[in-house]
Amino acid sequence: MFRSRYKERLPIHERSLEVNPQGSSPLFIIPAEIRNILFPTMLAEYTLPDPSREYPAHIQRPGHAGPRTMDVAFLRTCRRIYLETYHLPPQLASHVFWHAAPSGPPGLADLFPDIHGIEEEQLYFGKRLTQWQQSFITEIHLFTQMFWLDSSFERLCASDVLPKSIERLKITIRAGDWWWNEHEYPFFINPHRGGYLPEYMEDVARAERGEVIPWAKDGWGTGFQKLPELKELKIEFETFNSRNKELSNVVQRTLKWNFPMGKRGELRTQGTGMVVPSQWEKGIESFCVFTVQWKLAMDKQ
Secondary structure (H helix, E strand, O other): OOOOOOOOOOOHHHOOOOOOOOOOOHHHOOOHHHHHHHHHHHOOOEEOOOHHHOOOOOOOEOOEOOOEEOOOHHHHOOHHHHHHHOOHHHHHOOOEEEEOHHHOOOOHHHHOOOOOOOHHHHHHHHHHOOHHHHOOOOEEEEEEOHHHHHHHHHHHHHOOOOOOOOOEEEEEEOHHHOOOHHHOOOOOOOOOOOOOHHHHHHHHHHHHOOOOOOOOOOOHHHOHHHOOOOOEEEEEEEEEHHHHHHHHHHHHHHOOOOEEOHHHOEEEOOOOOOOEEEEEEEOOEEEEEEEEEEEEEOOOO
């Protein structure tokens, strides 16, 4: 949607062009404050109304039933409209990534066969978006399986792939993303050093004794500090409704996580981390989702 056909040319909004003020247009009689509300509404994303493009049932999630798009023809109406709205498509679009690719939309695994890779982001930000478009991206959303979160998330953050302008990050762990979920294995998630259930239980015991849990160099929770403008983190923890009480116990422990952000402080849940359980259904299956939010706090505890 944002692919540049003429990468060697200066973007329109950076050129010295004569712009008709459109003084006779009713649209520009409206105060700018109102237009700033109207234009984003006109460019709102929507799911393609094509049943043949729907995602398989096991991939669908609320708001993600199929590919999303927006109508950008409005930007070509005149130069003044373009100059007031050119930043909105990259700013308003849902920048969503699925890891590992086989757990995402059809065809994704063929494009990105490395289940531990970050090629989806590399292609998207390196080839499909220009630098000026990337500068307006302030939020991304990752659907991620646990093994990818443990092995690749920190590497993604440490790379130069993601835009430096990202302020908000959302991570969704779906019911099927948990370690060995098909065997109803106990839930566990460890941002300090990843690993398996024994390491998780060790760190739980250390936390209960009041000990400070050190951060491993490549622990996925250390990745956030490598995003220089990040201010807000939201993680969705999903499971089948039949296991919601079990997951609730794990999520309660996440409220004590404080993610290091270097000299900028920490990401903390204090005052913002209420666990918000919600439910949704797909066919005969029902799901429970716990949402936890962290915000940047300048003072370290």
